Amino acid sequence: MKKTSTQLTLGLLACLLSISTPTYASKWDAKMTPEQVETTLIDKFAKGSYSPKGADSCLMCHKKSDKVMALFQGPHGATNSSKSPMAGLQCEACHGPMGKHNRGGNEPMIAFGPKSTLDAEMQNSVCMSCHMDDDRMNWDDSHHANADVACASCHQIHTAADPVMSKDTEVEVCTSCHTQQKADINKRSSHPLKWDQMVCSDCHNPHGSDSTDADLVKFDINQTCYSCHAEKRGPKLWEHAPVTENCVTCHNPHGSVNDAMLKARAPQLCQQCHASDGHASNPYFGNTNMGGQVNNNAFTGGRSCLNCHSQVHGSNHPSGKLLQR
Amino acid sequence: MKCKLNVFTLAMLAQAGIMSAVMAQGFDLSQANTSKVKFDKWVCKACKAETGVNGNIGVGLGYQHSDDLRAANAMGTDNELAAKLDADVRYSNEQGYNAEFNADNLGMDNSRAQLSAGQAGHYQVNANFRQITTFDTDNALTPYLGVGSDQLSLPNNWVTAGSTSAMTQLATDLYAFDMDLKRQRYGLGFEYQSEQLWQTYINYEREQKKGLKTSSGSSLINR
Numbered sequence: 390m391k392k393t394s395t396q397l398t399l400g401l402l403a404c405l406l407s408i409s410t411p412t413y414a415s416k417w418d419a420k421m422t423p424e425q426v427e428t429t430l431i432d433k434f435a436k437g438s439y440s441p442k443g444a445d446s447c448l449m450c451h452k453k454s455d456k457v458m459a460l461f462q463g464p465h466g467a468t469n470s471s472k473s474p475m476a477g478l479q480c481e482a483c484h485g486p487m488g489k490h491n492r493g494g495n496e497p498m499i500a501f502g503p504k505s506t507l508d509a510e511m512q513n514s515v516c517m518s519c520h521m522d523d524d525r526m527n528w529d530d531s532h533h534a535n536a537d538v539a540c541a542s543c544h545q546i547h548t549a550a551d552p553v554m555s556k557d558t559e560v561e562v563c564t565s566c567h568t569q570q571k572a573d574i575n576k577r578s579s580h581p582l583k584w585d586q587m588v589c590s591d592c593h594n595p596h597g598s599d600s601t602d603a604d605l606v607k608f609d610i611n612q613t614c615y616s617c618h619a620e621k622r623g624p625k626l627w628e629h630a631p632v633t634e635n636c637v638t639c640h641n642p643h644g645s646v647n648d649a650m651l652k653a654r655a656p657q658l659c660q661q662c663h664a665s666d667g668h669a670s671n672p673y674f675g676n677t678n679m680g681g682q683v684n685n686n687a688f689t690g691g692r693s694c695l696n697c698h699s700q701v702h703g704s705n706h707p708s709g710k711l712l713q714r
Numbered sequence: 715m716k717c718k719l720n721v722f723t724l725a726m727l728a729q730a731g732i733m734s735a736v737m738a739q740g741f742d743l744s745q746a747n748t749s750k751v752k753f754d755k756w757v758c759k760a761c762k763a764e765t766g767v768n769g770n771i772g773v774g775l776g777y778q779h780s781d782d783l784r785a786a787n788a789m790g791t792d793n794e795l796a797a798k799l800d801a802d803v804r805y806s807n808e809q810g811y812n813a814e815f816n817a818d819n820l821g822m823d824n825s826r827a828q829l830s831a832g833q834a835g836h837y838q839v840n841a842n843f844r845q846i847t848t849f850d851t852d853n854a855l856t857p858y859l860g861v862g863s864d865q866l867s868l869p870n871n872w873v874t875a876g877s878t879s880a881m882t883q884l885a886t887d888l889y890a891f892d893m894d895l896k897r898q899r900y901g902l903g904f905e906y907q908s909e910q911l912w913q914t915y916i917n918y919e920r921e922q923k924k925g926l927k928t929s930s931g932s933s934l935i936n937r
Contacts, residue, residue: 470834477743511741
């Protein structure tokens with residue numbers, strides 16, 4: 390009986406210990422505050438006490454880790470490129486000078502990822518040393534930078550293939566945070582993102598862009614849409630103001646429960662603007678099921694307003710003022 | 715020499731000072747203190763960079779039976795019997811020359827492929843292909859002849875009327891057709907990186923769209 394009691398006490402103790410012991414990203418995080426880690430790393434970086442043999446010094450201990458060695462399957466581990474970290478400060482290019490880290494691994498090194506105690510800006514300063522090309526020149530003004538997203542939150546470099554760089558897995562990485570868009574792309578009418586036929590970066594530059602909206606790849610929404618929907622570009626003889634102004638006035642590009650990714654159904658969609666006079670000002674409550682009982686009402690049956698105004702994106706017909714031809 | 719600074723200039727200088735202080739924070743490699751590094755001893759014996767051909771190639775053969783064309787959006791094709799090629803193959807040698815071939819569902823209506831080659835850190839050329847087919851319905855109905863061409867015409871026995879109920883031949887003249895839209899995009903690209911701090915690129919893409927959409931129009935009939 391006593392033995393059972395002791396076993397139970399030990400079990401409870403082990404359980405309590407497992408609850409109360411915090412998990413740390415790195416060994417030094419258990420003994421130092423994030424501020425102390427950052428100060429130490431800045432000091433080490435300034436002193437420049439790099440290792441005597443570069444990567445060989447690091448790999449004396451770290452070569453046992455498959456994740457560390459996976460670096461050599463990707464471009465950051467390439468020994469045959471003048472642009473690779475391996476052509477410069479090797480492991481210490483990203484992780485900072487070794488200093489006394491090799492004496493038990495207690496001295497901090499620059500660590501990356503969600504568990505790093507370094508803030509995103511400090512982590513990213515390493516990556517941005519090299520990755521400052523035209524695709525990333527707007528990083529500082531980007532939505533991700535403003536939200537303190539670290540490069541390592543999306544990217545992995547200790548791997549043969551970074552998941553966010555592969556079109557098969559890019560959408561999965563993005564939607565792990567962008568959950569509203571994850572829901573939208575699964576609606577009945579959406580761009581084919583859920584099957585990875587299109588990817589988020591077809592329209593967005595996650596590193597920031599000159600665009601006024603949502604870090605798009607072109608300078609505004611319409612120019613981005615025209616990349617694929619060129620027939621909507623115009624100029625048209627008779628234009629429809631919201632079309633030339635902003636495609637998302639009527640469409641939700643991530644997906645919608647309505648046909649053609651429309652934000653609402655016709656005639657209500659059209660009546661949001663065209664409700665001041667004439668036949669557009671009347672309420673129409675007919676059943677809008679395609680081909681259903683609509684009482685032969687042209688306003689609610691078939692394509693609703695588009696039964697007559699079919700050229701809603703603009704018309705080049707000499708008599709196309711009402712976008713009917 | 716007398717130097718006058720107005721408030722605006724002082725503000726700009728103060729801002730520049732703040733900016734440089736901000737920029738100095740972090741671990742910018744261009745600021746790294748490498749004065750004590752003996753690079754001649756950094757030979758990296760343990761670095762096992764991957765060379766040769768690596769990757770995966772997969773081929774697939776499938777059969778499907780569906781009574782709704784929209785299912786083909788998820789299946790990637792509307793063919794009952796479909797074959798595809800998937801590939802993720804990389805080649806690299808000691809001199810830094812490399813090539814990569816990626817293919818996803820190649821051979822199906824929704825597919826893509828990319829071939830790139832070059833020398834790491836110098837130049838890269840690539841050719842790519844993407845095909846997206848959007849399947850809408852296989853049960854769209856029309857009485858018009860010449861669907862898909864530039865001219866639509868009504869059948870000879872067509873009875874013109876002011877409402878569909880009076881179009882007595884409508885029911886017999888209606889026939890079903892497939893409505894889908896196929897986008898084929900081809901691209902070529904070249905990228906060059908100098909040993910100095912500049913790089914350049916050129917990309918060319920062409921997309922061709924082919925398919926059917928619905929439209930409507932009003933017409934005046936003299937009776």
